[in-house]
Amino acid sequence: MNITKETTMGEMLQYDRGIAYILMQNGMHCVGCPSSIGESLEEACMVHGLDADAVLKSIQDYLASINK
Secondary structure, eight states: OOOOTTSBHHHHHHHOTTHHHHHHHTTOTTTTOGGGTTSBHHHHHHHHTOOHHHHHHHHHHHHHHHOO
16 A cells, blocks of 8 residues: 555554554554544644654655565
8 A cells, every 4th residue: 555645544544553553653642533534644644733744754664664
C-alpha cells in the first residue's frame, strides 16, 4: 500500500496495526477514536498541530523497515 497524506487513518490502521504505535510516538494518542478513522493523515496532523510530512516519513520508514 502506498500511504500518502490523503490516506485515511482507518485505511492505514487496517493495512498495518503497527502504524498506530508510530502515530502515538508522534503525538497522536487518539488513534482509536471513531471520529479519526475517516480523517486523512494530513487532517489528523492538522488537528494535532503536527507536521504531516514528518509523520508520513516516520510511517514510511517503519513500513520500509518491516518489508526488508
